[in-house]
Every structure is written in structure tokens, then in C-alpha cells.
Amino acid sequence: MTRSQTDIEVAIDWLVLLQGDSVTEDDWRAFDAWLTASSAHAVAYDQAQAFDQRLDLDARRVDRAPAVAPVAATVSTNLVALRPTRRVWLWSAGSAIAAALVAGLVLLPGSGLLGGRETRYVAGVGERRTIVLEDGTRIELNAASRLTVRFERNARHVRMDDAQAFFDVAKDARRPFLIEAGDTQVRVVGTRFDVRHRDGQVAVAVQRGLVEVRPASAAPIRLRAGQGLSHVEGQDDARVAVVPVDEVTGWRQGRLIYRDRPLSEIVGDLNRLFPRPVKLADARAADMRLSGVLIVDEQDAMVGRLSHLLPVRTTTTNDAIVIRAR
Known part of the structure; x- marks a missing residue:
């Protein structure tokens, strides 16, 4: 047996395990370690995924497909006969599939769009939205956020524009969940996490x-x-640290929690919550840093709290609230 065939057999074993009901967190960690240990593993897993998807196609279409070689013809016949026991068949027929895939004898599906559609979701200023995707994934969009979702046969794609969102991704070992946020990609299979892409930072x-x-x-x-990881777009500065996730996601419960953050960032968050703009009158105010909690309620009350937490004063007009250093 060649190295490629062995990799594909192992990939099939992982595919079966991760689709089972008894998969554990340790299984996911072990799979992650195997997948990233070699680029050949990722190629083998993609091939196994693609072949597995043939089992989800209409049996009549499989039956009509021309046999391109004896091995492929045998596999196609078995697909029709054993379709109801898909996972058992995958496990027991691993060697035959591996040989067929390595030899290039089995026709694999393309990566065209499922349904050929892209869906855009928007949460307006002061609005939070919860979206449930067709695979069961839940996305909570923070105020003033925009993202686009596209499902393909081999992957689930999200592109975040200016946005913050909390993801509860449904497990699907055959289709990883890929998020593009600026110059950064996030890849998962099934997990819960927060992504913020604002003002050129991820x-x-x-x-x-x-x-x-x-x-x-x-x-x-x-x-x-x-x-958690923080990164400025265009820079080689990715920083990993232990983070209090409940604080990062406090916006879901109407709390903005800051640890040594500049007032310019806090004002940006306020402007996503209310239509009347908050403006900074000078650079000294913009550079002031805050550690504290702001409860999301009325705009005037939130801005007023800032004047108690920082040496600033506010002026309110019909069109804006102006903050300047004292």
C-alpha cells in the first residue's frame, strides 16, 4: 500500500469518527493535530470528503455515471447497493476507496455552489440580530455589522465586513466553516467563538x-x-493571550467591558449603538484609556458615565455629542 493510500484510509477513519454521535473534545484535538501534521493529510481528507459526498447524491445519477475503470465501476455499484448504510460502508471499504482515489479513477464532485446563492446579513445601528443558518449554525450579529454567507459542497464561507459576531458553529466534518475578516481567515468545524473586525483590527x-x-x-x-488573538491588518503582529471570553462577549448581554482601551475605540462603539454621533474634539481625549464597564442604555447616560470615569467634559447639540479633554 502506498503512502497516499494509507493517508486516505486514515482520513476515512477520521471522517467516520467525526460524523458519529460519540465524538469527544479529545477526538477533535487529535484530529486537529493529525490534519495539521502534514499537507498530505489535508489533501487526503479533502479527497475523502469529496468522495463521501457522492453518497449523498441521487442514486439514479450514480447509477447512470459511466464506469471509467473496473475499480470505479465496482465502487459505483457498491454505492447504490449500500447507500442506506453509508458510514458502515465508508469504514469497511476504505482500502478500495483509497486505491481508486489515488489512481484517479473515481469521478469526484466539483465545488460549485449549493443552490448557487450568497446571502448578505446586516444589523443596523443600535440593532442586534440572531441568524440561524441552514446547517443549524447560529450567528449573533452586533450592532452596525455586515457579513455575507456562502455555502459550498466542501466548505461554508463567511465574509465579515465591518462587523462583530458570535458564532455557534454546527459540527460538519465534511464542510469546515471558514471566516474571512480583513486579511485574516478563521477555520473551524464546530465550536463557539467571537470575531471582531473593526477599524482595520481583527x-x-x-x-x-x-x-x-x-x-x-x-x-x-x-x-x-x-x-484570544488580536491582529492589525497588514502587520505581522498577531498576539495570543488568555482572555476572559465572557467579557469579550459582554455586548450580547448589553455590557461593554474595556481593559485599557482608547477612548477613540469606545466612541466608535457608541456610534454603532446610536444614530446621533459622538465626536472627539481633540487628540488628547482620543488617546485617553479606559478600564471599566459601560451598561448599554440611553446614549446621554452612557456618555455621562464617561465624564465620571475620565477627565473629559461633554457638550450636547442637536446633531452630535462632543467630548473634549478637561
Whole structure:
């Protein structure tokens, strides 16, 4: 048996295990370690996924497909006969599939769009939305956020524009969940985490499971529960740290929690919550840093609290609230 055939057999074993009901967190960690140990493993797993998807196609279409070689013809016949016992068949027929895939004898499906559609979701200023995707994934969108979702046969794609969202991703070992946020890609299979893409900065915080983050010009970084990554677009500065995830996701409960953050960032958050703009009158005010909690309620009350927490004063007009250093 060749090395490629062995890799595909192992990939099939992983595919069966991860689709089972008894998969554990340790299984996911072990799979992550195997998948990233070699680029050949990723290729083998993609091939196994693609072949597995043939079992979900209409049996009549499989039956009509021409046999391109004896091995492929045998596999196609078995697909029709054993379709109801898909997982058992995958496990027991691993060697035959591996040989067929390595020889290039089995026709694999393309990666065209399922349904050929892209869906855009928007949460307006002061609005939070919860979205349930067709695979069961839940996305909570923070105020003033925009993202696009596209499902393909081999992957689930999300592109985040200016946005913050909390993801509870449904497990699907055959279709990883890929998020593009600026120059950064986040890759998961099933987990819970927060992604913030604002003002040219990306931050990821993991509540449960494993997340692979790949900033541009940096090697992939794997984050576990309780870890976070921050990154400025265009820079080689990805930083990993232990993070209090409940604080990062406090916006879901109407709390903005800051640890040594500039007032310019806090004002940006306020402007996503209310239509009347808050403006900074001078650079000294913009650079002031805050550690504290702001309860999300009325705009005037929130801005008023800032004047108690920082040496600033506010002026309110019909069109805006202006903050300046005292």
C-alpha cells in the first residue's frame, strides 16, 4: 500500500469518527493535530470528503455515471447497493476507496455552489440580530455589522465586513466553516467563538472548542477555549493571550467591558449603538484609556458615565455629542 493510500484510509477513519454521535473534545484535538501534521493529510481528507459526498447524491445519477475503470465501476455499484448504510460502508471499504482515489479513477464532485446563492446579513445601528443558518449554525450579529454567507459542497464561507459576531458553529466534518475578516481567515468545524473586525483590527476569542486563525503573512495559530488573538491588518503582529471570553462577549448581554482601551475605540462603539454621533474634539481625549464597564442604555447616560470615569467634559447639540479633554 502506498503512502497516499494509507493517508486516505486514515482520513476515512477520521471522517467516520467525526460524523458519529460519540465524538469527544479529545477526538477533535487529535484530529486537529493529525490534519495539521502534514499537507498530505489535508489533501487526503479533502479527497475523502469529496468522495463521501457522492453518497449523498441521487442514486439514479450514480447509477447512470459511466464506469471509467473496473475499480470505479465496482465502487459505483457498491454505492447504490449500500447507500442506506453509508458510514458502515465508508469504514469497511476504505482500502478500495483509497486505491481508486489515488489512481484517479473515481469521478469526484466539483465545488460549485449549493443552490448557487450568497446571502448578505446586516444589523443596523443600535440593532442586534440572531441568524440561524441552514446547517443549524447560529450567528449573533452586533450592532452596525455586515457579513455575507456562502455555502459550498466542501466548505461554508463567511465574509465579515465591518462587523462583530458570535458564532455557534454546527459540527460538519465534511464542510469546515471558514471566516474571512480583513486579511485574516478563521477555520473551524464546530465550536463557539467571537470575531471582531473593526477599524482595520481583527480579534478572535474562543469560548469552546478549537479555532485555527491564519493572519496574512503569519503561520496558522490554533486557539483553544479561553484564548484570544488580536491582529492589525497588514502587520505581522498577531498576539495570543488568555482572555476572559465572557467579557469579550459582554455586548450580547448589553455590557461593554474595556481593559485599557482608547477612548477613540469606545466612541466608535457608541456610534454603532446610536444614530446621533459622538465626536472627539481633540487628540488628547482620543488617546485617553479606559478600564471599566459601560451598561448599554440611553446614549446621554452612557456618555455621562464617561465624564465620571475620565477627565473629559461633554457638550450636547442637536446633531452630535462632543467630548473634549478637561
